[in-house]
Amino acid sequence: MKATQIRKGNIIRVDGTLYKIMNMDHVTPGKGRAHIQTKLRNILEGTQTEKRFRSDEDIEKVVIETKEMQYLYNDGDGYHFMDTTTYDQVSISKETLGDAVQYLIPDSTLNLEWFEGHAIGVELPPVVELKVIETPPGVKDATASAQRKPATMETGLVIQVPSFINEGEVIRINTADASYSERAK
Template sequence: MKIKATQIRKGMILIYNGELHVVTAMQHFTPGKGQAGVQTKMKNLKTGNNAENRFRSDENVEKANLETRKMEYLYDDGDNLYFMDHETFEQIPISKELLGDSLYYLLPNAECDVVFFEEKAIGVELPATVDLKIVETQPYLKTATVTSSYKPAKLETGATIQVPQFIEEGQMVRVDTRDGKYLERAK
């Protein structure tokens, strides 16, 4: 489906030069002279290469026609993550390279939307937030300053995020999957 360049958003998957690209960053620009446009950073889903592209604001780009299916994350075999379709019980592998940072927010048996392009799994749509357990962090110091300061904490999935000083090992925290930031303590 064709869309105007001004409708491009981060996370969108486009067909550019005949290949699938995911938009990793985008910014509108208006030069002093000339036509406004959109500056994008895109990652080729086939090769993994990153490229910067400029599109004029009146230019059309091809948005990939994607299908999503609810699936359950089963396990990790080292190179791939395996997902099961609840209707057909078919198990589908997805390369860790395709998932990128998404794999840091997936726990076994988690429900998620797997994205397909022409019947081939190309990625996962995560919920906006996930609750994960802190497995390693520095102890809380009661003498710490009142100002908001953060410390690194390792999550059960292996990701490291910045959390407030009062968070301790074993606690559950809510994490924003879009930027990997701590939101709050989970109940």
């Protein structure tokens, strides 16, 4: 496929190495040809790099399969998941999962991405619900205020939340940009 057809989240092969597209921009300079500027994460090593593709360049998109799996626990060496149909367990490194580890809650069911028999990542839902475990005290009647304050979630993720959110509350978080969405109902 052409470079203009790639999208965030696609898995591509460049020089024999698998990369996940973390971010991409179509750049049209005043002079010269348009190009695609990408931020890529090496699937196996977890390292990030930037690469520029000509807009007419052919890129190999890799077809991956997904399996529904349940997140069990983290033992320091890896994050353990169980296949919900065969009950097989697999351990995946923090480097492979990337920023997704900040949204993993034990017993949650997610789709894991597989390529040639190896787990290469996790497909996060657009929104997750996490419990606030630490934040400065809320301001009474601050619902109309645009003031934000830092809050630490049960997974260790720190985001900016409205000033009326208190410790112990469960909130919904957008996984695409790690932003506050709303209180959980």
